[in-house]
Amino acid sequence: MAEANARPRLEVHDVTKSFGAVAAVQGVSFPLYPGEAHALVGENGAGKSTIVKMLAGVHRPDTGTLRVDGADVDFAGPADAKAAGIAVIYQEPTLFPDLSVAENIAIGNQPLTRLRQIDRKEMTANAERLFRRLGVPLDPSRPARGLSIADQQLVEIAKALSAEARVLIMDEPTAALSAVEVERLFAVVRSLRDEGAAIMFISHRFEEITALCERVTIMRDGKHVATELVADLSVDDMIRRMVGRDLSALFPKQDVEPGEVVLEVDGLSREGVFKDISFSVRAGEIVALAGLVGAGRSEVMQAVFGVDPYDSGTVKVHGRRLKGGSPRAAMAAGMALVPEDRRQQGLVMELSIERNVTLPRARKLARLGLLFGGTEREAAETWTRKLQTKLGRLTDAVGTLSGGNQQKVVLAKWLATGPKLLIVDEPTRGIDVGTKAEVHRLMSSLAADGLAVVMVSSELPEVLGMADRILVLREGRIAAQLTRAEATEESVMYAAMGQEVSV
Amino acid sequence: MSDIDLDQRPANNRSAVLKSRLTSWDSIILVLTVLVLIIASFTVDNFGTSRNFTFMVLDLLPIILIALPMTMIIVTGEIDLSVASTLGLTSSMMGWLWNQGLSIESIIPLCIVIGAICGVVNGFLITGLGLPSLAVTIGTLALYRGLAFVVLGDGAVADFPWNYTGWVTGTIGDGAVPNVLILIVVLALIFGIVQHATPFGRSLYAIGANAQAAHFSGIRVARTKFWLYVASGAVAGLVGVLWTLRYSSARADNGAGLELAVVAAVLLGGVSIFGGKGSLPGVLGGVVLLTALQNALRLEDVSGQALNIVTGSLLVLSVLLPNVTSAVRGNWHRRKLRQASATSAQ
Numbered sequence: 001m002a003e004a005n006a007r008p009r010l011e012v013h014d015v016t017k018s019f020g021a022v023a024a025v026q027g028v029s030f031p032l033y034p035g036e037a038h039a040l041v042g043e044n045g046a047g048k049s050t051i052v053k054m055l056a057g058v059h060r061p062d063t064g065t066l067r068v069d070g071a072d073v074d075f076a077g078p079a080d081a082k083a084a085g086i087a088v089i090y091q092e093p094t095l096f097p098d099l100s101v102a103e104n105i106a107i108g109n110q111p112l113t114r115l116r117q118i119d120r121k122e123m124t125a126n127a128e129r130l131f132r133r134l135g136v137p138l139d140p141s142r143p144a145r146g147l148s149i150a151d152q153q154l155v156e157i158a159k160a161l162s163a164e165a166r167v168l169i170m171d172e173p174t175a176a177l178s179a180v181e182v183e184r185l186f187a188v189v190r191s192l193r194d195e196g197a198a199i200m201f202i203s204h205r206f207e208e209i210t211a212l213c214e215r216v217t218i219m220r221d222g223k224h225v226a227t228e229l230v231a232d233l234s235v236d237d238m239i240r241r242m243v244g245r246d247l248s249a250l251f252p253k254q255d256v257e258p259g260e261v262v263l264e265v266d267g268l269s270r271e272g273v274f275k276d277i278s279f280s281v282r283a284g285e286i287v288a289l290a291g292l293v294g295a296g297r298s299e300v301m302q303a304v305f306g307v308d309p310y311d312s313g314t315v316k317v318h319g320r321r322l323k324g325g326s327p328r329a330a331m332a333a334g335m336a337l338v339p340e341d342r343r344q345q346g347l348v349m350e351l352s353i354e355r356n357v358t359l360p361r362a363r364k365l366a367r368l369g370l371l372f373g374g375t376e377r378e379a380a381e382t383w384t385r386k387l388q389t390k391l392g393r394l395t396d397a398v399g400t401l402s403g404g405n406q407q408k409v410v411l412a413k414w415l416a417t418g419p420k421l422l423i424v425d426e427p428t429r430g431i432d433v434g435t436k437a438e439v440h441r442l443m444s445s446l447a448a449d450g451l452a453v454v455m456v457s458s459e460l461p462e463v464l465g466m467a468d469r470i471l472v473l474r475e476g477r478i479a480a481q482l483t484r485a486e487a488t489e490e491s492v493m494y495a496a497m498g499q500e501v502s503v
Numbered sequence: 504m505s506d507i508d509l510d511q512r513p514a515n516n517r518s519a520v521l522k523s524r525l526t527s528w529d530s531i532i533l534v535l536t537v538l539v540l541i542i543a544s545f546t547v548d549n550f551g552t553s554r555n556f557t558f559m560v561l562d563l564l565p566i567i568l569i570a571l572p573m574t575m576i577i578v579t580g581e582i583d584l585s586v587a588s589t590l591g592l593t594s595s596m597m598g599w600l601w602n603q604g605l606s607i608e609s610i611i612p613l614c615i616v617i618g619a620i621c622g623v624v625n626g627f628l629i630t631g632l633g634l635p636s637l638a639v640t641i642g643t644l645a646l647y648r649g650l651a652f653v654v655l656g657d658g659a660v661a662d663f664p665w666n667y668t669g670w671v672t673g674t675i676g677d678g679a680v681p682n683v684l685i686l687i688v689v690l691a692l693i694f695g696i697v698q699h700a701t702p703f704g705r706s707l708y709a710i711g712a713n714a715q716a717a718h719f720s721g722i723r724v725a726r727t728k729f730w731l732y733v734a735s736g737a738v739a740g741l742v743g744v745l746w747t748l749r750y751s752s753a754r755a756d757n758g759a760g761l762e763l764a765v766v767a768a769v770l771l772g773g774v775s776i777f778g779g780k781g782s783l784p785g786v787l788g789g790v791v792l793l794t795a796l797q798n799a800l801r802l803e804d805v806s807g808q809a810l811n812i813v814t815g816s817l818l819v820l821s822v823l824l825p826n827v828t829s830a831v832r833g834n835w836h837r838r839k840l841r842q843a844s845a846t847s848a849q
Contacts, residue, residue: 307719327721337719345719350712350779359709360720362702370700413720 007070009034009198010055010086010167015064017050019392019400024050027064028224030217032167037189037199039209039230042219042242043404043432048202051219052171055200056088057081068167087160091172091430093152095144102127102140105159130158134188150181157188168192169200174208175430176293186212204432206235218242239433253444253466259283261319262421262452263335265304268313273299274476277313281421286443286453288467290460291496296476297456298340301423305337306330317421331360334420338410338427340456342403346410349399353391354380356398357413383412388438404435411442422446425456440466460489472496528773528824529785536792543799550799553679560681561672561749563794565590565742565758567687567787569765570772571694572735574786577769578698579728580711580778581629581636586739587761588647589621591754593743595651598660598753607664611744618740619733621647626732630725644762651755660753671748683745690738695783703727711778767814768793771821793817 008031017025025047032038040048053059055066057075065072068084075081081088095104102124103110111122127140136154138147144155153173160168170189174182189212193199201213209216210230218225218241225241261280268277274296281287289297303310306327315322317333327337339345347356357380358365365375380394389408391401398409407427414422424443428436443466447453457463463470470487472480472495480495544551569586576583593614600610621643628639674681698704706727709717714724747753772789774781796817797810 327719328723331721339719344713344715346716348709348713348716348779351708355705355708359705359717359722362705366702369702370696371702371705372700 006033006035008032008067009069011067011070012051012055013065013067015051015054015061015066017047017054017059017062024222024402025054025061026222028219028222029064030224030227032198032200033215034166034196034198035193036215037193037201037213039213039216040200040202040219041204041209041216041238042225043434046219046242046402046432047222048219049171049402050222052088052169052200052202055081055086055167055169057086082163082165085164085166086169087156087163087165087167088169088171089153089156089160089173091175093149093156095147095152095155097145098143100141100143101138101147101155104144104155105130105140105162107159109163126162127158130161133161134158135191136184136188148181149176150178150185153177153185154188157192161192165197167198167200169202171202172204172430173201174203174205178293182208204430206238209238210235242433253286253440253468254448256284256448256468258285258468259450262317263304263454264314264316264319265300266314266316268300268303268310268315270299270303270308270310272476274303274473277473277478279471279478279481281452281454283420283450283452284447285468286447286455286466288463288470289454289456289473290458290463290470290492291473291479293458295473295496297473298425299476300473301337301425301454301456302339304330305335305423307337331417334418336360336414336417336419336422338414338422338424340425340429342406342410347398347406347413350397352395353384353389353398353401353409354394356409357383357416360413361417379416380412383416384409387412387415387442404431407431407435407439411439415446419451421452421454423454423456426458427455428457428459428462460492463487463492464489529782529788532772532785532788532792536788536795539792539795539799543795547799547802549802555798555802556679557674557681559794559798560684560687562798563790564683564687564749565746565761566764566768566794567790568690568738568742568745569735569761570769570786570790571690571783572731572738573765573769574772574774574781574783575694575698575704575707576636576728576731576735577766577774577776578707578711578778578781579731580714581728581731582640582766582776583625583636583732583735584640584762584766585621585625585643585647586735586765587758588644588651589618589736589739590743590746590758590761591651591756592621592647592654593618593740594747594753594757595655595755597744597747599654601660601663601753607667614744615737615740618743619737621739622733622736625736626729629732630729648755648759655753655755657755661751663748663751663753668748668751671745686745691783691787698783707731708779711775711780713779763818764793764814767818767821771817773821776822789821 010032011029013029014027015025015029016023016027028047028051030038040051042048050059054061057078057080060075066075067073073080073084075084096107099107105127106123111119111126113119124140131138131140134154134157138151138154144152147155157168168189173185177185189199189201201209203209213230215227216230216233216238217227218238220242259282262283263281265280266278269275277300279287289301291297299308302308303324304315306322306325306329309325315324317335320333322333323329343349348359354376358376361379362371365371365379367375377394384391384394387408389405389412391405398406401409427443428439431439440462443453443455455463455466464487467487468484470482470492471478472482472492474496480491482491482495549555573583573586596617597610597614600613601607625640625643628634629636670682698707706717706722709720709722710724710727718724743757746757768790769781769786770776770789771793772781772786774786793814796813800810800813
């Protein structure tokens with residue numbers, strides 16, 4: 001463990017960065033000590049990712065300085081940050097899928113033979129050495145394609161070690177990992193920390209922060225709130241300082257008398273993906289699709305909405321059979337889908353906020369087939385305001401917003417279509433507690449107004465707190481249907497993993 | 504400035520919007536075009552004459568018309584390199600049909616349909632079979648040109664009725680304004696409105712920037728692209744007719760190499776080759792800039808080969824300059840902020 005008077009390995013000093021009209025980071029300072037894991041927490045949009053990108057050399061601070069071992073540094077690009085010994089592990093690893101694991105590790109500084117050819121033997125040996133040190137059984141010669149996200153992250157860590165990184169920055173590495181994988185990752189990180197590396201860890205899960213980190217820096221709205229020892233703070237303290245207020249109910253689902261049947265799915269199958277899926281959703285109901293990652297939940301709902309095809313079965317909305325494979329028909333029938341991956345499926349990052357909000361509705365907004373800026377702006381203004389989206393200008397690219405605000409734009413985009421059935425896929429993934437509560441409140445009040453909601457979620461507390469009924473999928477089939485009263489963490493997990501459910 | 508609250512928005516809005524408009528690539532190109540026109544009319548003999556104006560409009564006619572659908576195609580992230588060969592094939596077909604004794608009134612619409620069929624083939628290969636547009640249209644570039652030679656061989660058909668050929672080269676009321684300028688204005692208006700003020704136009708940008716998100720938003724990506732290729736083919740067919748009438752000569756090699764000038768003009772006009780960005784006014788500026796430069800140089804007796812150097816250099820510059828300007832702007836912005844914080848710290 002680091003002593004308090006040790007010299008920081010890396011220091012962020014009074015750093016500011018803005019994008020257009022949005023000040024993402026304002027006067028933030030904190031130290032990273034060698035041999036210490038340091039958590040960076042804050043709501044979405046608090047500026048964590050901007051800090052990471054500045055440390056990674058992707059963005060340059062507008063003002064303020066970064067110091068490595070006490071000396072000011074100015075990173076012109078990611079290569080400079082790497083040379084200074086800083087390695088960043090992102091939530092989604094960035095490996096080259098068609099290169100082998102060993103090649104991925106060695107990329108950029110391949111060992112050479114005397115003839116200046118790549119020394120493959122040394123490369124493989126090096127990878128093996130690193131994996132032994134990390135204590136993970138990975139085959140260096142296999143291609144990176146097909147590795148689980150957890151394994152890909154371990155390869156990224158090996159890559160960082162081979163570049164002799166002394167500062168390891170991990171941006172929400174656990175978001176897509178199972179509990180076992182998280183434990184393995186933490187074991188590796190702890191041993192690196194004990195070898196003297198400075199670790200910066202970003203996560204929305206407080207139990208992980210208390211399990212791994214010694215020190216925590218809390219940010220709110222781009223500003224520095226506090227840097228303290230984790231041991232001195234309770235989780236409640238952290239949340240309060242992050243949000244700047246107390247959080248009352250996290251999952252405020254109101255009881256609603258369900259209305260008429262809105263969606264009926266009958267015997268829906270797609271070869272090798274899901275089989276014989278039947279369920280129905282009533283107005284005012286929230287039905288959750290639970291299950292392990294890869295159980296086929298998103299695939300089922302994407303087929304229902306028509307972005308993916310299905311082989312057999314029927315989808316009916318308000319009793320009328322829906323043409324398959326046509327998102328446009330689904331939209332006309334009153335369906336909306338907030339997809340799982342907002343960067344690839346939910347939003348067009350380069351387009352402006354207003355264009356994104358009005359994209360599915362452009363034909364309705366047109367007069368005599370013509371669209372003028374005014375009507376689009378008005379609609380976008382109304383909906384972003386309703387959802388309290390924090391933004392600079394509606395004409396800014398949506399990619400300049402923080403993750404939580406991007407999610408609000410996706411919600412605005414689909415709520416603006418006035419749906420009768422709302423499908424939300426991982427609606428709060430990678431979103432801070434404050435925005436999460438807002439999204440939950442929103443879904444609950446929409447259901448109370450008679451909207452039928454289908455929610456795909458991997459977060460059990462969310463499923464148990466929000467849903468009236470829970471469908472548990474396992475390997476493409478419905479393994480159990482549970483009412484709110486029957487559902488517990490255990491019963492859902494048992495069904496998801498293929499155990500008998502005793503009710 | 505802690506929270507960005509909503510009511511604060513309009514304050515710095517207008518000047519910032521105006522500033523970003525003025526420094527946008529479109530505006531730079533338009534200013535540059537006007538500059539070239541002014542400078543050339545003072546320094547190059549005969550550039551400013553009404554006769555030369557007529558010639559210039561006739562020269563830019565094929566590029567500008569083909570650039571209209573090409574802009575949309577490139578905005579969706581695709582490309583159509585077969586346009587000049589489609590032009591050649593319709594020109595050949597026009598000569599052949601004329602030799603068969605068909606009336607010019609039925610030949611002209613038929614030729615536009617032939618162009619559209621060429622577009623249907625491209626569109627089917629690209630959207631139906633999912634092949635890359637670059638490879639497909641390089642293939643049909645060779646294929647359509649080959650067919651053009653099969654139809655007409657090395658020969659030429661020249662005896663088209665003078666009232667048609669005369670209309671294409673003629674001017675309104677024997678003034679300086681060529682008849683074809685009407686055609687250019689009408690088509691540019693139609694394409695401009697479709698691209699910039701309709702839901703269809705909006706969807707093009709979404710497709711070009713992120714086809715998957717567009718699909719998830721209910722946009723029919725494949726169908727949209729298919730119709731763009733049909734439009735591109737039909738316009739190339741129309742230009743094949745106009746080209747044949749202008750030179751009063753149907754030949755298989757008409758318009759060879761024109762696709763490069765069109766793509767160069769579109770990119771010069773600020774359309775991103777990666778899709779998702781660009782506007783039609785910029786492209787129109789790009790076409791006029793390119794044509795005016797070539798025209799001025801030709802009047803100065805610069806050889807045809809040297810003109811290609813100009814086209815090529817402009818193409819490279821058009822891809823290079825936006826990157827350079829945005830990098831310079833970023834640096835300047837940072838420096839300003841640093842200075843501001845330094846003075847406030849003192």
